[in-house]
Amino acid sequence: MRKQNIIGDRLYNLRMKSNLTISELNKRTDISEGYLSDMENGTKQPSIKMLTTICDFFGITISEFFVDDGMLIDLSEKQRELIRLSDSLNDNQLDNLNEFIKGFYK
Numbered sequence: 001m002r003k004q005n006i007i008g009d010r011l012y013n014l015r016m017k018s019n020l021t022i023s024e025l026n027k028r029t030d031i032s033e034g035y036l037s038d039m040e041n042g043t044k045q046p047s048i049k050m051l052t053t054i055c056d057f058f059g060i061t062i063s064e065f066f067v068d069d070g071m072l073i074d075l076s077e078k079q080r081e082l083i084r085l086s087d088s089l090n091d092n093q094l095d096n097l098n099e100f101i102k103g104f105y106k
Contacts, residue, residue: 005040005041005042006066007039007042007045007046007051008039008040008041008042009040010065010066011036011039011040011054012040014054014058014060015040018058022036022037022040025057028057029053029054029057030053031046031050031053031054035050048062051065061083061084061087062087063083063087064080064083064084
């Protein structure tokens with residue numbers, strides 16, 4: 001049975017959607033070709049800084065990196081923006097935002 005490689009599979013899919021080779025991604029992110037290849041193969045894991053660099057390049061948040069593409073397709077641009085903005089909030093701020101949004105449904 002194949003070991004699950006969420007980060008590597010996601011990186012590979014993003015790279016393929018952008019029609020990029022590992023060499024091109026290396027030039028745009030300054031992450032070595034070998035390390036990118038190892039990530040895609042599941043033999044190495046990126047640091048948070050490295051994952052942030054990759055996400056910034058693809059124009060997504062770290063949260064979006066771990067979400068299935070099918071789920072993101074169903075979101076409007078305004079909903080995606082809310083997700084992006086919420087990534088920088090602390091737990092208390094997220095709780096307050098949730099309560100604020102729930103107020104619209106009363």
